[in-house]
Amino acid sequence: MKKASRRKGPFLFESCPFCGGYPDVVEKRFPNVDTPEAQTELRKHIKQHMHDIAFFLPPYRDDISNEDDDLKSSVVTGQSNKLDDFEDPSEFLEICGNEDCDCRGRGRHVRAVLEDELALISAKQDLEDTDIQSELIIPEETDHEDTDLWAELFPNSATYNHSPVPDEYYLGDMHLRSFIARISPPSAGYLQPESVATTDFSEYTPTELLRASQDCMKSLAFPEMNAGFDNIHTADEHTCEWLFGHHKWIEWDNGNQSLLWINGKPGTGKSTLLKYLLMNPREVSIAGTGGISLFFFFSYYGVELQRTPFGLYRSLLHQILQQSPDVLPNLISTFEQRREESGEPGESWQWHMEELRKFLQSALLKLLKTRPVWLFIDSLEACGQENAASLTQELKDLTQILSGSFQRVRVCLTCHGYLNLDPNSDLQICLENENQGGLLKFIEAEFSTSPLLSLSGIDDFIIENVRGVFTLARLLVKQVLELEQEGTKLHAIEEEMTSIRPILELYHSLIERKGSLSWPLRTLDVAIMELLFDDDAEVFFENIYGRTPQSWAIERGLTAAVRLWHEKGAKTELNIPPGVTSTASSTVVVAQDDIQPPPVLAAFLSLPQKGA
Incomplete structure (x- = not known):
């Protein structure tokens, strides 16, 4: 007091x-x-x-x-x-x-x-x-x-002291600003993120206003802004509908103001699920409400703006200007003023992250006076743990501030579960625990053209060994279908799947311990190579299977992998199988015409050999 x-x-x-x-x-x-x-x-x-x-x-x-x-x-x-x-x-x-x-x-x-x-x-x-x-x-x-x-x-x-209270006293208080915004007429200027002279847009012709808005949008845009969304695999049919019946989704959709978290291991389909939500606004109840949906997909492997909050703010403001420019007059005013005084953006001046964050808060407050807002942010872990934690707190504070608005803001985030950014939240959906039904529908649909595969136990093997990781399931299903098209017998396909179980176990072990890997899970061949050369692969193989990853690779006919070990100067003693010759000075791997590697790994033999 x-x-x-x-x-x-x-x-x-x-x-x-x-x-x-x-x-x-x-x-x-x-x-x-x-x-x-x-x-x-x-x-x-x-x-x-x-x-x-x-x-x-x-x-x-x-x-x-x-x-x-x-x-x-x-x-x-x-x-x-x-x-x-x-x-x-x-x-x-x-x-x-x-x-x-x-x-x-x-x-x-x-x-x-x-x-x-x-x-x-x-x-x-x-x-x-x-x-x-x-x-x-x-x-x-x-x-x-x-x-x-x-x-x-x-x-x-x-x-x-009874001197006049400056605007700066309350402009930094988002709690007070949102309160004033709700009880003030739309013309009130309480929410200006900075002291700028607001342009009188009544003097603009519609063409001039459109041009000013578009020029401002260009200053915010960057080439990779939507790359995260565009590069995500589109959901397979009937693999995502389960979400709308999940009790956590229903609670969030019906009014819980907390953030909705969709967590999971890498490859469990978090990004795919979020893309599905954005592509099906009617299912998400966005269509017909006059609401506005905003999104950003962070990318660990993208350019800097794809993995920083600065890129997030630029993208979201760009989307708001595109859909409702009337809620950002101060942003357009600032842009016009700086361009007039300093020249074109990018050449003479740059936007700053903090000012864009304030513009975004101001825009959301104004939007929520008349229409609901859905905000979807994917792969929060890609911006780094510190940034992810900071953004989480910012979004929690923002939803609390905006909770008294006439309309509602819904915020849905995806993230690797190991970060545990919001441990006290009850609205968390873990995908590896929910994917079993979707995986079964996906595999059944893929095997539907083959009565032989439909009656086999391969689908059960895949579901059991991928442990909810959709990307692994997709890679294994693709390999099974290729083997069948090549005329491989069913029992040989089953043996092939069984033989790569150690690699699948290694993948899960590394994810459990590290949380994520430094490379994307895109092809089975590259995944096997990356896993075999992981620093912890040797300890894992020794403890679980009593052998080295090199011996497993030689047994599987991975000549490219063995050559890489040799070139890296690996000193592990190898058990050389038939078809591989050894000299006193070096080990040379030769693929004999009459020794064929397993089909699942044949791609490795197509890699350039030494001296080729």
Whole structure:
């Protein structure tokens, strides 16, 4: 309360300092604290606490309770007293024997206290070096509410400085800004992220306004802005509909203000699922609402703007300008002013991340006055753990601030589960635990043209060994279909699948321990090569299979892998199978015409051989 009383300018209460939270009695009537009605009621509630405290004695103490039988006060009863109950201030007991304790002054009449304090003032004692201004001083007459007694008593105190409050005081307070935005007319300029002169767009012709908006959009755009979305695999039929029946999705869609997290290992289909949501607005209930959907797909392997919050803000603002430029007049004004003063963007000046973040917040506040907003952000881990944690907190704060808007903002994020960015959230969907049905539908659809494969147990093997990782399933299914087209017998295909189980186990082991890998899972051949050369592959093979990854590669006929080990100077002793010759100075791998490698790994033999 002391801190709140010293604030210069307007502020909002978020909770009752006496209750330690938002009081239940107020919340039942006004669930959202960020409304004028709730703020009024909360202030009344706090005021009542202060009234009660004014008539309370010191807290209950066991060691004197027996001495206070005749005391008509809250020390014993816990109830506040009426003024009429005390005929004489001497009824207030001094309950402490310490000569230095300030409780000895609490039973004195307020007039005596005031006289002592004013005597100090008249003696010109330096108030800044005393605690007088923090003591309770109650004047004898307090009927005139408009009189600022404290300012008269302490005219030189900064606490009672009544100079005008600058805009900067509340422009940085998003909590206050959103409140003012909701109770102010649309023309109010409270939400300007910076002190810029807003352009009067009424003087613009429609063509000029369109051109200004488009030029501003160009300054925000970058070539790879939509690459993350475009490069994501489109969902296979009937593999994503399960989400709309999931109880977490339903809870979020029906009004839970928390962030919805879609977590999972690499390759579980997080990005594919998010792309499906964006491509099916009717299923997501966006269509027909007049709502606006915004998205950004971070990319670990992309350019810097694809993996930084700066790129996120630029992309989102670009989308808002494209769909609703009227909510960003200050952004366009800033752009026009800087271009006029400094020249074209990118050449003479650049946007800054912090100013774009404020423009985005301002735009969302204005959008939500008339239309709902869906925000989808993919692969949050790609921007780095520190940035991901910072963005998570920013989005949580933003959804809380915007929760009192006329329309609703829904924020859905995908991320690798190992980061655990929002551990206290109940709205988390883990894809590897939900993918079984989608995997089965995908495999059945792919094998539907082959009665032989449909009746085999290969689908069960794939579902069991990919452990919810959709990308692995896709690669294995592709390999099975290629083998069948080449005329490979069913039992040979099953043996081939079984033979690569160690690689699948290695993949899961590395993901469990590292959380992610530094390379994309795009082809089975490259995945096998990357896994075999991982720093932990040798320990894994030794502990689980009692052999080295090199011996496994030779057994499988991976001549390119063995050659790479040789060129890297691998010192592991190899068990050389038929078809591979060894010399005293080096090991030379020769693919004999009559020794054919397993079909699943044949691609490795097509790699350039030494001396070719």
